[in-house]
Amino acid sequence: MPEPVQHQTVGSPAxxxxxxxxxxxxxxxxxxxxxxxxxxxxxxxxxxxxxxRQIRRKVDFRLCTIAGILCxxxxxxxxxxxxxxxxxxxxxxxxxxxxxxxxxxxxxxxxSIVFQLPSTIAVRILGPRVWFSAITLAFGIITLCTGFVRSxxxxxxxxxxxxxxxxxxxxGLSYLISTWYPRREQQLRFAFMQSGEVIILATGSLVNxxxxxxxxxxxxxxxxxxxxxQGLCTCVIGIVTYWWMVDFPENxxxxxxxxxxxxxxxxxxxxxxxxxxxxxxxxAIGKVLVxxxxxxxxAFASLFFLQNIVSTALAYFVPIILExxxxxxxxxxxxxxxxxxxxxxxxVLVSSWFADRFRIRAPVINFNALCLITGFAVLGFxxxxxxxxxxxxxxxxxxxxxxxxxxxxxxxxxxxxWKRVFTAAACTMFNGAGGIAGSFIVRxxxxxxxxxxxxxxxxxxxxxxxxxxxxxxxxxxxNTSQSRRSGFLENTEGFRFTY
Numbered sequence: 401m402p403e404p405v406q407h408q409t410v411g412s413p414a415x416x417x418x419x420x421x422x423x424x425x426x427x428x429x430x431x432x433x434x435x436x437x438x439x440x441x442x443x444x445x446x447x448x449x450x451x452x453r454q455i456r457r458k459v460d461f462r463l464c465t466i467a468g469i470l471c472x473x474x475x476x477x478x479x480x481x482x483x484x485x486x487x488x489x490x491x492x493x494x495x496x497x498x499x500x501x502x503x504x505x506x507x508x509x510x511x512s513i514v515f516q517l518p519s520t521i522a523v524r525i526l527g528p529r530v531w532f533s534a535i536t537l538a539f540g541i542i543t544l545c546t547g548f549v550r551s552x553x554x555x556x557x558x559x560x561x562x563x564x565x566x567x568x569x570x571x572g573l574s575y576l577i578s579t580w581y582p583r584r585e586q587q588l589r590f591a592f593m594q595s596g597e598v599i600i601l602a603t604g605s606l607v608n609x610x611x612x613x614x615x616x617x618x619x620x621x622x623x624x625x626x627x628x629x630q631g632l633c634t635c636v637i638g639i640v641t642y643w644w645m646v647d648f649p650e651n652x653x654x655x656x657x658x659x660x661x662x663x664x665x666x667x668x669x670x671x672x673x674x675x676x677x678x679x680x681x682x683x684a685i686g687k688v689l690v691x692x693x694x695x696x697x698x699a700f701a702s703l704f705f706l707q708n709i710v711s712t713a714l715a716y717f718v719p720i721i722l723e724x725x726x727x728x729x730x731x732x733x734x735x736x737x738x739x740x741x742x743x744x745x746x747x748v749l750v751s752s753w754f755a756d757r758f759r760i761r762a763p764v765i766n767f768n769a770l771c772l773i774t775g776f777a778v779l780g781f782x783x784x785x786x787x788x789x790x791x792x793x794x795x796x797x798x799x800x801x802x803x804x805x806x807x808x809x810x811x812x813x814x815x816x817x818w819k820r821v822f823t824a825a826a827c828t829m830f831n832g833a834g835g836i837a838g839s840f841i842v843r844x845x846x847x848x849x850x851x852x853x854x855x856x857x858x859x860x861x862x863x864x865x866x867x868x869x870x871x872x873x874x875x876x877x878x879n880t881s882q883s884r885r886s887g888f889l890e891n892t893e894g895f896r897f898t899y
Contacts (some may be wrong), residue, residue, distance in 0.1 A: 402550030459580055459646070464589055466644045467573045468596015470532060472633055473539055474565065476604045476738045479737075480506070480543075480630055483608035484623035486733055492621060494552045504552070504559050506836040511563025513832040517688075517825040520575060520628070521570025524821055525683055528576055529645045529655070532570065535636030538565040544631025547624040575820050578811035579648055582674035583898060584759060587808035594804050596621050600742035604630070609735050636640060650678060676892055680817030691822040698839070700810040700823060701830035701872055703765075704872065706860040706867070707806060708834030709841065710772060711799045718792060727785065740793045744800035747771075751801045752808075761809045762872040762899045765802055769868075770860040772798035780854030787793035795857070809868075812898035813875065815890040872899035 481504075490496035495504060522531050542562045549555050573593065581589050608626050615622035646655045649671055653664040672678040681687055691697055718740070722733040747768070757766040775795030782788050807827075814823050841853040875897035878889060889895045 408714055417768055423841040428609065432800040440642045449732070451663075452666065455659065456585075456664060457645050458659065458663075459667070460589065460592065462644065462646050463577065463580060463653075464533075464592035465596060466641060467577060467593040467636060469843050470536060470569055470599060470641065471573060472597040472600035472604075473496060473536065473595055473637075476630060477508075477562065477566075478505075479601050479604045480608060480626045482737070483612070484626055487612055487615075489623040490622055492623075493549065493555055495555065500552050502839050504555055504572065507556055508559040508563040508823065509832040509835040509839070511560045512567045513563075513829045515564045515567035516571055516828050516832070518820070519690065520571045520825040521683070521826075523568060523575065524648075524680060524817065527647055527651075528646060529642055532645050533638055533642035533720065534567050534640075535568060536641050537635055540634030540636075540638050542631075543627055545635055547620070547627035547631065548571040548581055570831070571824040574807050574811065574828075575824040576648070579671065579678075579817070580669055583808075583812040584674075585756060586811055587752040587755045587761070587764075587804055588749075590804035590811075591748045591801075594748050598741040598744050598748075598800055602738040606735065606738050607762055637835040655832055663748050673897075675895065677816050677820075683818075688818045688822050691816075691819045692826075693821075696813065696871070696874075697823050698821075699781045700806075700813075701826045701865060703806050703809075703864055703867055704827045704831040705778050706864040708798060709838040709860045710776075710795065710857045711803075711835075711838065714792070714796055714799065718796075720854075722789075730842055732850045736789070740796035742799075743793050744797045747797040748804050752804050755805060755863070761805065761896070762868050765805045765809060765868050766865045768798045768802040768805060769796075769865050772802070773858050776857045780849055809898075813890075815892045815895055875899040 423893050462621050464811070485501065490501060517529075520534070539562065542558055542565055546555065546558050547560075549558060574590070577589050577593065578586060586729045590726045611625040611629055612622035613621070614625045617625070620628070646652055646658055649664060649667045651664075652659045652667065653661040659667065668678055718737045720729045728736060751768060772795050775791045775793070775798060779788050779795060780790030780791075782791065810823055811820070812829055814820055814875060837856075841856045842850055843852055846852060876899060879896050887893050889897065
């Protein structure tokens with residue numbers, strides 16, 4: 401059984417039973433009506449709205465900025481590795497023999513998959529400030545050490561440690577953001593996180609170009625400088641994270657120079673009103689793992705698997721595609737891998753604003769999937785190099801947009817703190833499994849068409865459209881079935897699925 405919802409507000413005891421007939425301020429019941437959390441229905445005044453907007457801006461600035469920076473570390477790692485792959489790194493370490501380079505990619509993913517659920521649970525138990533700071537600092541130290549490896553075996557060992565260190569970043573931050581915002585506001589906030597992530601990734605590609613020109617300085621090859629500089633910067637970010645990161649809403653007034661107790665209470669009341677799951681149950685592993693019985697969780701997870709087949713291929717192999725497939729030089733390949741990520745900020749923000757504004761999820765996901773299919777068709781079947789590069793833009797913008805859309809889709813349709821933890825971890829584990837598959841679909845001997853990558857990417861997103869359609873039909877009928885007449889979905893009175 402799903403965990404029972406604890407109807408409780410900050411600073412006041414929960415009533416035995418929510419009174420009948422109470423409404424929910426600021427919510428449209430046609431979207432996703434929410435449970436009566438035992439809160440008095442007070443009509444908002446202009447000053448109340450202004451205060452909520454002010455608090456929301458504070459949360460956006462603090463939480464979404466650090467979330468984007470921390471999430472970028474995973475992509476920065478893939479950016480450094482892909483940029484280094486078109487330098488002397490492969491031959492220097494013996495990674496150019498057999499599948500060693502692909503192994504170095506997916507061994508990171510396997511390690512990450514193993515530690516994702518424990519690491520996401522740790523966010524709730526130890527608190528975001530302590531946990532995110534600790535694992536980011538560990539990530540920086542390991543990345544710094546990577547700049548001094550001398551063999552492919554040493555590289556593999558550090559990749560395992562790196563995957564373990566960063567396992568909880570994406571699921572942990574997705575979970576944390578979902579606890580801070582009502583469902584109607586979530587996708588745009590996930591988009592803010594993704595925007596910061598891809599901007600830093602794109603800038604990292606340009607920095608990698610500059611660092612590669614330091615080849616030979618202080619006896620270090622250019623690719624070593626990439627790892628050393630990223631490692632040092634990440635260590636600094638890890639230290640700053642302890643003060644910049646915020647805690648969960650009910651404890652946010654304890655965060656460093658953030659919200660007052662009154663402001664924290666207002667945020668907590670918004671969340672409790674939206675879905676009634678502000679406060680987590682006392683931790684027990686059974687309360688987490690019980691949610692593995694819900695098939696919806698695995699349907700959401702499968703979407704992330706299909707998504708990341710493509711994203712990993714693009715993230716790790718765009719410079720290789722540009723160099724071997726389109727004939728650009730090594731340095732040009734590094735530089736030209738950046739603009740598609742800058743462009744991706746536009747579709748992710750626009751599509752997410754549209755999704756939150758009109759309170760839809762599935763149509764946006766499927767539109768992005770169609771754009772990605774088109775992009776890969778152009779990349780695979782066009783003969784003009786400029787057109788194929790345009791295909792990279794279209795595909796990159798679509799998959800970045802769908803990260804935010806898919807994350808909001810799953811976060812909108814689960815209730816309960818431990819179910820959010822489990823779902824976020826499961827989705828990220830399947831995301832990683834998709835990464836393993838994606839690391840093998842770009843085959844160098846298929847240049848310049850990369851037929852396998854093109855067809856697998858197109859097929860995965862046709863399947864994604866089908867899964868989203870099936871889930872949304874299920875949600876529609878669940879909302880209009882006996883569950884709606886009885887008033888309970890997800891073991892929560894008044895809850896409605898979002899599609």
